[in-house]
Amino acid sequence: MPQLSSDPSAPAPCAPGPDGSRLVALDWGTTSARAYLLDSAGTVLDTAPAGRGILAVTDGLTTDQERRAAFEEEFERMCGRWLEAHPSVPVLASGMVGSNQGWADVPYQRLPQDLGALAGALTEIPTRRGPVHVVPGLLADGVLPQVMRGEETQILGVLESAHGDTDTGERRGTLVVLPGTHTKWVRVEERRVLDFLTVMTGEVYGLVTRHSILGRLARRPDAPDLGAFDRGVRTSLGADPDGGILATLFSARTLPLTGRLAAEQVDDYVSGLMIGAEVASCVRGRLASGGSPGARPPEVLLCGEPELCRRYQRALHQLGVDAPVVGGDVVTHGLRSIALAAGLLDPPAKGTA
Amino acid sequence: MPQLSSDPSAPAPCAPGPDGSRLVALDWGTTSARAYLLDSAGTVLDTAPAGRGILAVTDGLTTDQERRAAFEEEFERMCGRWLEAHPSVPVLASGMVGSNQGWADVPYQRLPQDLGALAGALTEIPTRRGPVHVVPGLLADGVLPQVMRGEETQILGVLESAHGDTDTGERRGTLVVLPGTHTKWVRVEERRVLDFLTVMTGEVYGLVTRHSILGRLARRPDAPDLGAFDRGVRTSLGADPDGGILATLFSARTLPLTGRLAAEQVDDYVSGLMIGAEVASCVRGRLASGGSPGARPPEVLLCGEPELCRRYQRALHQLGVDAPVVGGDVVTHGLRSIALAAGLLDPPAKGTA
Structure with missing residues (x-):
C-alpha cells in the first residue's frame, strides 16, 4: 500500500498559477x-x-x-x-x-x-x-x-448550487436523488447526511431490456417514447403490489403479445415500470419517515444525466412531488x-x- | 398456417398397441x-x-x-x-x-x-x-x-397427484406455485383456475448474479449454502420496504465489501433475497385475498425442479406456511x-x- 496520511496538517494555500x-x-x-x-x-x-x-x-x-x-x-x-x-x-x-x-x-x-x-x-x-x-x-x-x-461530493455541490454557500438554518430537510446505474436517495438536513439508500434500477433495467425474454418482443425505438414511459409509471403506481416489480415486469411481455403495446414502446414502458416502482417506494419511505408530525415534507432535488433526471421528474410528478433538476x-x-x-x-x- | 380444427368431434379411442x-x-x-x-x-x-x-x-x-x-x-x-x-x-x-x-x-x-x-x-x-x-x-x-x-396441464397433474381423481367438493382453495424462470402463482378452487401471477425472479436472478456488479465480489460456491439463502430470505422479510428488491439487492455488494458476507455466499444470499421478496409479496396477496372472512387459507402446493422447490419451501416456512412439494x-x-x-x-x- 502507498504511504498515506489521513492527518492533513492544514497545508497553506498555494500561490495561484499565472492564469489564476x-x-x-x-x-x-x-x-x-x-x-x-x-x-x-x-x-x-x-x-x-x-x-x-x-x-x-x-x-x-x-x-x-x-x-x-x-x-x-x-x-x-x-x-x-x-x-x-x-x-x-x-x-x-x-x-x-x-x-x-x-x-x-x-x-x-x-x-x-x-x-x-x-x-x-x-x-x-x-x-x-x-x-x-x-x-x-x-x-x-x-x-x-x-x-x-463520489456522491458525497456531488451532494455538497447540489446543495450549494440550490441554496448558495450560506445556510439559513431554517430550511426544511432535503432529499437529494442522484439517478444512475445505482440511484442514490439521500436524506440531508442542512449539510448533514442522515441516511441514504441505493437502488439498482439502472443496472437491472439494462440487463432485462438487453438480455431477458422481454427483449424478444421489443424493438429499439428511434426516439424516447415518454407516453410509454408514463404508462409504465402509472402501471407501477396503480399496481396490485403482488410480486412487486419482478411481477409487473412480465406485462412488458404480455402486453405486446396481446397487441396492447407496440414493440418500439417496450423499453420505455419497462423504464417507466421500474422508475415508477422505485419512486413510489422511496417517496413513501423517505418523504414520510423521519419528519416530525406536522413538519413540512423535505424538498426533493434531482441531479444526474439530464434525460434520466427528466424521467425521475415525470415519475415524481405523477406522485404530486415537484423535484427541480440541479444542473451544472x-x-x-x-x-x-x-x-x-x-x-x-x-x-x-x-x-x- | 396449417389447417386446424378446434372442433374435435370426439374421435373414438384407438386400439392400444400390442404392448398396451x-x-x-x-x-x-x-x-x-x-x-x-x-x-x-x-x-x-x-x-x-x-x-x-x-x-x-x-x-x-x-x-x-x-x-x-x-x-x-x-x-x-x-x-x-x-x-x-x-x-x-x-x-x-x-x-x-x-x-x-x-x-x-x-x-x-x-x-x-x-x-x-x-x-x-x-x-x-x-x-x-x-x-x-x-x-x-x-x-x-x-x-x-x-x-x-403448458402450466395449465401441469396444474391438472399436480391437483390429481395431490388429491386423486376424485374431488369431494369440500376442499378449501389451492395455491399452486410452479417455481422456475418465470414462477407462476395460481389460485385454484377445485379444478377451476381463478387467477394467476407470473414473477420473473428466476430469470432476473440469473442476470444479476452473472452480469451485474454483484458478481464482482462473488465466487461460485462448491455446494449450495442454505444458511446464506435463509439469511437473504430473512433480510427480505424484515426489510424496510424502501426501494423494494432492487434496493435490498445492493446489500449483496455492501455486505462482502464490509466483510460480513463471504464471496462464496453471495449467490445463495441473492437467491434468498429474491425468493424471499417474491414469497412475502405473493403470500400476502394470494393467501389473504379472495377468501371470504373466516375461511380457511388455501393449501399451498409446490411443483418444479426439486432444488428450487426446496428453496421456495424454506422461504414459505419462514412465513409460517407449510407447502408440500408434489413430485412425479x-x-x-x-x-x-x-x-x-x-x-x-x-x-x-x-x-x-
Whole structure:
C-alpha cells in the first residue's frame, strides 16, 4: 500500500498559477475520470481529456505496486501539463479512486456525517507532483449497509448550487436523488447526511431490456417514447403490489403479445415500470419517515444525466412531488467547497473576479 | 398456417398397441421437448430422447411453411418409431408448441377456466402420422395480462397427484406455485383456475448474479449454502420496504465489501433475497385475498425442479406456511387426464393393470 496520511496538517494555500489557476479537481470513478483546472471562484479554466476509470486503469494488473504506478501514470497524463506549469496548485479528488479497488483505500466516514466536515478527513496520496488529497466516501452500517464514494461530493455541490454557500438554518430537510446505474436517495438536513439508500434500477433495467425474454418482443425505438414511459409509471403506481416489480415486469411481455403495446414502446414502458416502482417506494419511505408530525415534507432535488433526471421528474410528478433538476458542474462545486474548508484554497477576495 | 380444427368431434379411442400403449404425451416447451408413451393407466412405457424446444426448432427459419416442416420433422424424430409400431395411438401435446412462435397458434382460454373443460378446446395439427391434439394455454386479461402455456396441464397433474381423481367438493382453495424462470402463482378452487401471477425472479436472478456488479465480489460456491439463502430470505422479510428488491439487492455488494458476507455466499444470499421478496409479496396477496372472512387459507402446493422447490419451501416456512412439494410426472398425469376427458383414451378397465 502507498504511504498515506489521513492527518492533513492544514497545508497553506498555494500561490495561484499565472492564469489564476488554484485547484486541480478530479472526479475519478469506476468507468471514467474527469480533471478540471479551477480558479478560486470555482470557474473551470481548463478540462483534461477524459481519463480512464479505475477498472480500465487496473485491468490485468495484479500487484499493488503495478496498480499504484498505473494510477500515477494516468494522473500524469491528465494533469501533468497543468502541474508542470503551476507546480504549487493543490489537487483534490473524489470517487472510486479512493476505494479498495482504486489508488488508495480511503476509510469511509460513518453516518450521520456533516459534509462540511469531510475536509478534515482527507487522505493524501504522495506523487512526484506532490500529494493528491482524496475525499472519503460514506458508510451507513446496518442489516443493509450503504456505501457511496463520489456522491458525497456531488451532494455538497447540489446543495450549494440550490441554496448558495450560506445556510439559513431554517430550511426544511432535503432529499437529494442522484439517478444512475445505482440511484442514490439521500436524506440531508442542512449539510448533514442522515441516511441514504441505493437502488439498482439502472443496472437491472439494462440487463432485462438487453438480455431477458422481454427483449424478444421489443424493438429499439428511434426516439424516447415518454407516453410509454408514463404508462409504465402509472402501471407501477396503480399496481396490485403482488410480486412487486419482478411481477409487473412480465406485462412488458404480455402486453405486446396481446397487441396492447407496440414493440418500439417496450423499453420505455419497462423504464417507466421500474422508475415508477422505485419512486413510489422511496417517496413513501423517505418523504414520510423521519419528519416530525406536522413538519413540512423535505424538498426533493434531482441531479444526474439530464434525460434520466427528466424521467425521475415525470415519475415524481405523477406522485404530486415537484423535484427541480440541479444542473451544472456539481462535482467541481463540491470539490471547491471541500478545498476551501480544508485550507487548500483561499476564498476569492471580495470585489475581484 | 396449417389447417386446424378446434372442433374435435370426439374421435373414438384407438386400439392400444400390442404392448398396451395408448397415448403419446408431449410436453413441448421453449427450450426442450419431452415425449412419453403411456398406457391407459398413465404408466410411462417408453420415453423418447429429449427433443429440441421451439426456439431451437425454428432457429433461422423465416416462412410458416419451413417452420411447420421443421416441427413435423422434430415430431417424427421423437415419436415416429412409436407411431410406426402403433399407428392408431393418439397424440396429445401441451406447452409453447401451441404458441404463435410454435407449431400452431392455439387460441388461449380465458379465466376463470375449469381445467377439466380444456379437453373440449383442443386444436388439431394434421401430420402424416395423423392429428396432434394441442392443449390451449390460459389468458387472464387486465392491466397486467397473464399468460401460460403448458402450466395449465401441469396444474391438472399436480391437483390429481395431490388429491386423486376424485374431488369431494369440500376442499378449501389451492395455491399452486410452479417455481422456475418465470414462477407462476395460481389460485385454484377445485379444478377451476381463478387467477394467476407470473414473477420473473428466476430469470432476473440469473442476470444479476452473472452480469451485474454483484458478481464482482462473488465466487461460485462448491455446494449450495442454505444458511446464506435463509439469511437473504430473512433480510427480505424484515426489510424496510424502501426501494423494494432492487434496493435490498445492493446489500449483496455492501455486505462482502464490509466483510460480513463471504464471496462464496453471495449467490445463495441473492437467491434468498429474491425468493424471499417474491414469497412475502405473493403470500400476502394470494393467501389473504379472495377468501371470504373466516375461511380457511388455501393449501399451498409446490411443483418444479426439486432444488428450487426446496428453496421456495424454506422461504414459505419462514412465513409460517407449510407447502408440500408434489413430485412425479405431473405433465403426463395432466395430459392423460385431458386425453380421458377428450375421449382420446378409454379409462382402464377395473381389475386390470
